[in-house]
Amino acid sequence: MTQLEGKHALVTGGGSGVGLSIATALVDAGASVTITGRNKDTLDTAADSSSLMNGAVCDVTDPAAVERLFASVNTEHGGADIVIANAGAAESVPFAKLSLDDWKAMIDVNLTGVFLTMQAGLLGMGDKGWGRIVSIASVAGLKGYGYVAAYCAAKHGVVGLTRAVAVEVARSGITVNAVCPGYTQTPMLDRTLDNIAEKTGRSREDAAKTLLRGNPTGRFIKPEEVAQSVLWLCGPHSGAVTGQAISISGGEI
Secondary structure (H helix, E strand, O other), X not given: OOOOOOOEEEEEOOOOHHHHHHXXXXXXXXXXXXEEEOOHHHHXXXXXXXXXXXXXXXXXXXXXXXXHHHHHHHHHHOOOOXXXXXXXXXXXXXXXXXXXXXXXXXXXXXXXXXXXXXXHHHHHXXXXXXXXXXXXXXXXXXXXXOOOHHHHHHHHHHHHHHHHHHHHXXXXXXXXXXXXXXXXXOHHHHHHHHHHHHHHOOOHHHHHHHHOOOOOOOOOEOHHHHHHHHHHHHOOOXXXXXXOEEEEOOOOO
16 A cells, blocks of 8 residues: 555654554555654664664654754655654653642643644645644543543643644645544553552552453554554545544543
8 A cells, every 4th residue: 555655754752652553554555754752772673674764863842852853854855744743651640649840741741742743743844735743642632530630631732732733724735633542552551550550459450451441342452553543644535634533442432
């Protein structure tokens, strides 16, 4: 399938998990892809999987680093036609014990990082008359969860940002959408299960059952399922879809 041949995509947080699945799906569809993250070794290992994929170290919370990243993509690839704002992190703590520093850290990586990535991506798409921006939010951007208040606030912000920007650029040929996965089989989920098990003394199996209690399908989401949804939003038949927050959650919401 080569529906994206000639397009260049940038995927933040693309070295593993959902980001790498998205990058791989875009490559399979014919696009060349720059994946970013903070760990060079992880990026190099991922990029070795395809001649169409290259890695670039970038902290999405650093405005200067994001600016350098997009300047490099502009020079080497003629700009990014597709931008996937995927980089993020999650920490669990009771709201009463949530420190201001922890709050700021969650907002910085999960919301400000998307803002910086999205803004830089739009600047590069302005003269193309075509572009696709997809932010990877979360079901936590559509409903509340206990013990992750800062994460929920940030992801709700991502959904609102996505909807607002989509309206601004609706007549430009650029679409802006969010994908909102439920609990997905990634290293982040593994850390969450380990954390629950450590703090409660329960097994990882019991921790998983707790997380899946509200999921009608009774299973975690596969990274490839998120990637295929993103791929459709980036393809040639999705031009009328913009400003949406698409739940990939097994019917949870």
